[in-house]
Amino acid sequence: MSPLFTPLQIGRLTLGNRFVMAPMGRGSASDGVLSPAYAPYYARRAAGGAGLVIGEATAIDHPTAMHMRTSSTIYGQGAEAWAKVADAVHAAGGAFMPQIWHAALMRSPYPAEDPKLEMVNRHLKSMGPSGLYMPGLIDPSLTPPDPVQVEEPMTAAEIDECIASYARAAATAMAIGCDGVNIHGAHGYLIDEFLWSRFNRRTDKYGGSIANRVRFAVEVVAACRAATAPDFPIMLRLSQWKQQDYRARIAESAGELADIVVPLAEAGADLFDCSTRRFWEPEFAGSDLSLSGWMKQLTGKPTMMVGSLGIAREVLEKDAMAALRAVAAGGKAAALGRSRDDRRPAAHARRGAAAFQPRRFRPAGRGPDDDRQPRFREPRPHRRLSPACRSIAPSI
Numbered sequence: 001m002s003p004l005f006t007p008l009q010i011g012r013l014t015l016g017n018r019f020v021m022a023p024m025g026r027g028s029a030s031d032g033v034l035s036p037a038y039a040p041y042y043a044r045r046a047a048g049g050a051g052l053v054i055g056e057a058t059a060i061d062h063p064t065a066m067h068m069r070t071s072s073t074i075y076g077q078g079a080e081a082w083a084k085v086a087d088a089v090h091a092a093g094g095a096f097m098p099q100i101w102h103a104a105l106m107r108s109p110y111p112a113e114d115p116k117l118e119m120v121n122r123h124l125k126s127m128g129p130s131g132l133y134m135p136g137l138i139d140p141s142l143t144p145p146d147p148v149q150v151e152e153p154m155t156a157a158e159i160d161e162c163i164a165s166y167a168r169a170a171a172t173a174m175a176i177g178c179d180g181v182n183i184h185g186a187h188g189y190l191i192d193e194f195l196w197s198r199f200n201r202r203t204d205k206y207g208g209s210i211a212n213r214v215r216f217a218v219e220v221v222a223a224c225r226a227a228t229a230p231d232f233p234i235m236l237r238l239s240q241w242k243q244q245d246y247r248a249r250i251a252e253s254a255g256e257l258a259d260i261v262v263p264l265a266e267a268g269a270d271l272f273d274c275s276t277r278r279f280w281e282p283e284f285a286g287s288d289l290s291l292s293g294w295m296k297q298l299t300g301k302p303t304m305m306v307g308s309l310g311i312a313r314e315v316l317e318k319d320a321m322a323a324l325r326a327v328a329a330g331g332k333a334a335a336l337g338r339s340r341d342d343r344r345p346a347a348h349a350r351r352g353a354a355a356f357q358p359r360r361f362r363p364a365g366r367g368p369d370d371d372r373q374p375r376f377r378e379p380r381p382h383r384r385l386s387p388a389c390r391s392i393a394p395s396i
């Protein structure tokens with residue numbers, strides 16, 4: 001444990017310790033703007049000892065970056081709200097970084113039943129390397145369907161626009177006083193869709209070989225670096241797993257992983273933020289090293305890791321739906337290790353139970369510490385999950 005309490009230097013930033021609050025979206029922004037309640041919400045994590053607080057995924061200024069109206073943004077009034085969060089976290093003794101994000105084809109192609117819940121800018125083409133869509137899953141035992149083509153692949157001009165939008169977001173983060181930026185390159189969103197051969201079927205310089213599939217991410221990191229400063233901390237979150245397929249992998253071997261992370265480190269990533277399902281699992285056969293361990297070894301950069309920290313192993317040893325049923329039947333939600341602040345509308349739970357149904361849910365419109373259970377429009381067929389069950393929504 002003791003190394004966790006030692007300082008860490010990342011570029012211009014000195015962290016007091018190595019405890020980091022992971023990015024966690026609450027889906028409660030209004031027109032892209034977090035409510036004022038979020039500044040004290042994040043500040044409490046710093047006051048509680050987290051050396052670094054990372055904000056929820058926040059949309060870059062590309063018009064199709066958001067999938068839900070309740071996502072936050074890092075431009076206009078959205079950026080002003082983040083500036084207040086950064087100030088509050090600093091006042092509580094912590095460092096703060098926003099997580100910049102483009103939802104890509106996690107934007108559902110299905111119209112919402114309730115017009116108030118309709119996708120932001122649905123009339124615009126959703127961005128994806130090859131225009132493919134697959135719904136998010138929760139049940140790892142389900143075999144995900146083949147992705148379906150719902151859009152035309154991104155054009156070269158659209159790729160350039162998105163890269164420029166990430167760069168503006170990083171520049172904004174620096175301008176409003178954040179201590180760095182976390183680029184969301186994981187979980188099946190835009191950057192990850194380029195990395196994932198199942199979603200990237202391009203035949204130009206952005207598709208095919210790993211060197212080509214990583215090109216978009218490399219250009220995003222390089223553009224963020226160029227738009228900020230040489231010592232402005234840039235983190236990149238990567239994952240093998242995707243919301244669309246928990247068993248997905250972008251690297252089957254350490255060699256393939258090197259082909260991804262080494263160019264990213266050279267492009268300007270200071271730290272790799274590894275999102276895994278199970279932090280203790282070795283990543284490749286023949287070694288005990290985790291994904292995070294491999295990234296550190298291959299790049300020489302600091303890394304951090306998340307994935308089932310604090311979740312009781314007996315819960316994890318059951319399959320996800322069995323765990324849901326156990327909690328619904330009166331099991332202890334506390335065993336799952338979530339604080340009540342981390343509850344959010346269980347979009348994933350609902351998606352898993354009603355796999356392949358279009359997403360429909362009400363904007364929460366709640367404060368970050370409001371633990372009233374949200375009221376859902378349940379996709380059919382689907383039985384209502386217990387309130388405790390809703391606290392185990394996994395991740396975005």
Ligand SMILES: Cc1cc2nc3c(=O)[nH]c(=O)nc-3n(C[C@H](O)[C@H](O)[C@H](O)COP(=O)(O)O)c2cc1C
Nearest residue numbers: 022023024025056057306307308309344394395396
């Ligand atoms: C409510 C909730 C919201 C999340 N939102 C984000 C997000 O905005 N960006 C992101 O990269 N990960 C997000 N995640 C994933 C977490 O950062 C973390 O990687 C994940 O919870 C895995 O850790 P765990 O298995 O210990 O929960 C979210 C997770 C939760 C529970």
